Amino acid sequence: MNNKQVTNHCGVCDKPKDDGIYLYQLFICSECEKDIVTTEPDDAAYSVYVKKLRAINQSTFTI
Known part of the structure; x- marks a missing residue:
């Protein structure tokens, strides 16, 4: 078997x-x-994560 x-x-x-x-x-x-x-909501990274996760709901999102 190949365990790649x-x-x-x-x-x-x-x-x-x-x-x-x-x-x-x-x-x-x-x-x-x-x-x-x-991450706490008042952290600057929080808005970045929200934007990235919002892409899940968009029908044009592809990997």
């Missing part, structure tokens, strides 16, 4: 990563997932 590791591009940081989750069609790496969950 698949590398995906994170839809948040846009870097190739091996470990993460899919939220609908958007791959989110483990590091970004952790950052998203722990």
